[in-house]
Amino acid sequence: MTGDLTYPGGGVRLHVEGPLRKEMRITPSPEQAHYLLHVMRAKAGDMLSLFNGRDGEWRAEIADVTKRSCTLVCRAQSGPQQAVPDLWLVFAPIKKTPTDYLVQKATELGASLLQPVFTRRTIVTRVNRDRMRANAIEAAEQSGRTDVPEIREPLPLEKLLAQWPADRKLLFCDEAGDALPIAKAFAQKRPSPLAEGGEAQRATGEGDCSWAILTGPEGGFDPAERAVIRARDGAIPVTLGKRILRADTAALAALAIFQSLRGDWD
Amino acid sequence: MTGDLTYPGGGVRLHVEGPLRKEMRITPSPEQAHYLLHVMRAKAGDMLSLFNGRDGEWRAEIADVTKRSCTLVCRAQSGPQQAVPDLWLVFAPIKKTPTDYLVQKATELGASLLQPVFTRRTIVTRVNRDRMRANAIEAAEQSGRTDVPEIREPLPLEKLLAQWPADRKLLFCDEAGDALPIAKAFAQKRPSPLAEGGEAQRATGEGDCSWAILTGPEGGFDPAERAVIRARDGAIPVTLGKRILRADTAALAALAIFQSLRGDWD
Secondary structure, three states: OEEEEEEEEEEEEEEOOOOOOOOOOOOOHHHHHHHHHHOOOOOOOOOEEEEOOOOOOEEEEOOOOOOOOOEEEEEEEEOOOOOOOOEEEOOOOOOOOHHHHHHHHHHHHOOOOOEEEEEOOOOEEEEHHHHHHHHHHHHHHHHHOOOOOOOOOOOEHHHHOOOOOOOOEEEEEOOOOOEEEHHHHHHHHOOOHHHOOOOOOHHHHOOOOOEEEEEEEOOOOHHHHHHHHHOOOOOOOOOOOOEEEEEEEEHHHHHHHHHOOOOOOO | OOOEEEEEOOOOOOOOOOOOOOOOEEEOOHHHHHHHHHHHOOEEEEEEEOOOOOOOOEEEEEEEOOOOOOOEEEEEEEEEOOOOEEEEEOOOOOOOOHHHHHHHHHHHHOEEEEEEEEEOOOOOOOOOOOOOOOHHHHHHHHHHOOOOEEOOOOOOHHHHHHHHHOOOOEEEOOOOOOOEEEEHHHOOOOOOOHHOOOHHHHOOOOOOOEEEEOOOOOOOOOOOHHHHHHHHOOOOEEEEOOOOOOHHHHHHHHHHHHHOOOOOOO
């Protein structure tokens, strides 16, 4: 019997690089073929979904099954290309396993772009972009996204700030007590009495715009870095409570709060 | 030279079981002694912090150092016992590594109690409470909490609901399209025009109260379970956007959003 390929989390979806059009025949990568044939035990005639970040979601049929390979035949578009909010996550890279986790969760939570940034207290000195991309693809497949977040080359903090787009707000997850609680930075749409204090005014602005969340390494940003970040137009220092969050926890908490207050969770 | 024991995330803090009082002498567990003497290379006279969930935070001095053991001498209370919001996390147990991660993050994010619950689609059949407790203690030590969340014995969903406290709201992370976006469930303090629709009214209530977040397994709750949960007084079905979140991601997102809108992040 043939049918939809599913696992406990939902239907099987695969990301492919090439275009998706009706009756197009696609050769899955060796890893994808292994997954389909040996993990999911797919047979000719089974159906799955495909996306490539541009052409929406497509239903495809498995054909030409051999021991090691198969072909995916695009049958019909099953959904439109979906946009995620224009939200970057800028983060100091951490150790391998927490970084895997961070990339996976940030993809599920709908970040549009991941930008690793090296700061003075960043201990990790290299970033494996291929590994990050593989984790992002897997998470996009499972989360129902029709795109994969872009993974940027890491940059030193100074360079990143020097080329920062003028129209992109930078939500700076700071440890300092004088920063605004994160929900307050999003909740205000118009200048409020708090605005006279400084931070709240910067948190408002005219309508929606592009955003980024910036989180530091274990040990945080150093005082000079904090001063430079805070001095930037569009930077909004925010706090995530009094407890000390690990770097990956802070990033995920900020992403979730953004999506629920300013993003597409309503 | 002696001094404060620190690591990149902050000062060294240890959880102990017994009481903390001035000049009390405490024998660390063998694992704690190993950590202090061989990982942190502590010497007699070095200082660290202790907490036990009841007596606040204490500064203690390392003494009586041998190759394998030492004594911790309570010198002075350095901070009060801090409360976390009365927020339970009720979750269907998942595989070992994601559960480790979930317990760690839920502790950092300030959950007061973790209640594993078995649902029809829960694949995991056993829960290692000792392991969960160890993860919670480690996260409490690193996050600056002065308590450790209670880890309850797992319960089947029916039993949990049968003994559910009448005054504790149950924030039910549902996948259904008709549930309220999570931020809306928290944002409303008084009945609004939406309240006539049903869900929003249940989201309000008289002032603050006790809360719990309920998240399901991979594959979600089955329709009968969803109906039973939704029928409960105090249950508020909420959605976390359109993307499919893994079980642990959903729990962490809901905790972060709770803390920022209803908890102690301001």
